Amino acid sequence: MSVPDEQLMLAYAGGDAAAFETLYGRHKGGLFRFILRSVKARGEAEELFQEIWIRVVEARSRYQPQAKFATWLYTIAHHRLVDHWRARGLAVVSLDDEDCPLPEPAAGPSWDPQATAEARETLGRLSDAIAALPLAQREAFLLHQEGGLTAAEIAAATGSNEEAAKSRLRYAMNKLREAIGDE
Amino acid sequence: MNEHDDKLSARYRELAREEPPVALDAAILAASRRALGRPSFARRWGAPVSIAAVLMLAVGVTLHMQREEPGVETSEPGPAPAARSPAPIPDARKREATRKAAPAPSAHPAPMPSLPTPQPPMHSPASPPPTAESAAAGALEGKPMEAPVPAPARAAPAAAAPAATQSAERVQGFAAPKQANQESNRGAVRAPAASADALSQQKPVREERKLLPADPAAELERIARLRDDHRDEEADRALEEFRHRYPAYRIPNAVWERVRPR
Structure with missing residues (x-):
């Protein structure tokens, strides 16, 4: 049975570098995709990704396992993203605006070269639809998919209430299902 | 999650599974290892700050005791221990002011300088001067505390013993006498070391946090x-x-x- 994330983080705070490597290995992919699909520019995503992990490293001695490690990690990521959007003139209000259009078109992630053309098309639609989601809905969806967070944990990570998080997640999923023709 | 959600999740997982570049992984892991080699602020400075705080406190107490000694030694030994009541004394500063303002119950007839602050109502003029350790600890703690009760026998031999011995003795007594003092001492010594970390934790306010600016x-x-x-x-x-x-x-x-x- 694998060691829980929270214990790994405590072990790292206690000086165990290998614990951090395990923790990093578990969460790097999800966190990276969460950021990449939020900001869409790979260079910015990499920069933010590094900053977030550095903050985790620096906050190690203050870490208290009061919630899931993933919730804590994605809370840090959320705050960093909010700062990022704010610095680019995107008010946080737009985070909560369910119908706010996105400020820029989706660049889209790179595609799996092995996929069939039809599947690529569907996935392309899905990717575009994710990129076209309002910020708050997209964030809720990505936190759910990449971070494995529940609605309550999404609410905790984003500083909203559970009902709002549930609502955002539901709206996002409905739109994405519609986009891939799975209604 | 219902069936629709499962399908959507499955579709989502078919999207490219981007990972951070290997170089970025290496940079982050290297930073994580470097951070362990370089202790955090609290760890790096915690021990030196604690030691410095203890030393300053000890020196302060010693100097204070030495300044106080003539008054204690030349006063009549009888009333001093008796007047050292274990009753709680609310504020070390008030006591300090009282000590300066009120005529000491000693044979010193020298006129005391008049202080602008009114005399605290809690003290009778017969109150003995507070011990330096309680004053110092109270001032650091910033809250009311009980006056320590030294052994009555200590005052009498103290008059005959050299000042340095008395001071050392009282500093030792400072660490021992009462639970309340121990608690306040610990808080006073621990507070500077805890400063960096205690602030960012969104936890109930702990005692040392009151001290943090x-x-x-x-x-x-x-x-x-x-x-x-x-x-x-x-x-x-x-x-x-x-x-x-x-x-x-x-x-x-x-x-x-x-x-x-x-």
Whole structure:
């Protein structure tokens, strides 16, 4: 049975570098995709990704396992993203605006070269639809998919209430299902 | 999750599974190892600050005791131990003021300098001077505490013993006498070491946090003042530092408008 994330983080705070490597290995992919699909520019995503992990490293001695490690990690990521959007003139209000259009078109992630053309098309639609989601809905969806967070944990990570998080997640999923023709 | 959600999740998982570049992995892991080699601020400075605090306290207590000695030694030994009542004394500063303002119950007829502060009502003029250790600890703790009760026998031999011996003895007594003192001493010594970490944890206010001057809101206010003063570079650095120290702190919009990079 694998060691829980929270214990790994405590072990790292206690000086165990290998614990951090395990923790990093578990969460790097999800966190990276969460950021990449939020900001869409790979260079910015990499920069933010590094900053977030550095903050985790620096906050190690203050870490208290009061919630899931993933919730804590994605809370840090959320705050960093909010700062990022704010610095680019995107008010946080737009985070909560369910119908706010996105400020820029989706660049889209790179595609799996092995996929069939039809599947690529569907996935392309899905990717575009994710990129076209309002910020708050997209964030809720990505936190759910990449971070494995529940609605309550999404609410905790984003500083909203559970009902709002549930609502955002539901709206996002409905739109994405519609986009891939799975209604 | 219902069936629709499962399908959507499955589709989503078919999207490219981007990973961070290997070089970035290496940089982050190297930073994580370096950080362990370089202890955090609290760990790095905790022990030296604690030692310095203890030393300063000990020196302060010793000097205070030495200043006090003539009064204690030349006074009549009888009333002094008797007057050292174990009753709680509310404030070390008040006691200090009282000690200076009130005529000591000794044979010293020298006129005391008049103080502008009124005499605290809690003390009778017959109150003995407070012990230095209680005054020092109380002042650091910033809250009322009980006066320590030294052994009555200590006052009498103290008159005959050399001053240095007495001071050492009292410093030892400082560490021992009562639970309340031990608690307050620990708090006083621990507080500086705990400063960096205690602030960012959004936990119930602990005793040492009362001693800490900064909190996230105060820090943000400081950054806002820097912005107001057009010291943007400093403000940028402070904001960056703030984000490092309080990564999970949610900055209210109104505050953000005041502190955001210009």
